[in-house]
Amino acid sequence: MKKDTELQKLAKKIKTTREEKNLSQEELATLCQFDRTYISLLERAKRNPSYFNLKKLSAGLDVSLSKLLKDL
Secondary structure, X not given: OHHHHHHHHHHHHHHHHHHHOOOOHHHHHHHHOOOHHHHHHHHOOOOOOOHHHXXXXXXXXXXXXXXXXXXX
């Protein structure tokens, strides 16, 4: 299913970007005002984030939303 594949790509991109920034899930969650478990769910493609949560996530990762979504 295409939706699942795209969600898995996004999950990998979130995790890779977080690791490149040397942030723990808890640190990223604090920056985004999310619960740590939400970050874990995103990184395992168990949650499909809303547009507004993607904006918070990109701000927490200090990358543009377009960069976060590039090549998905």
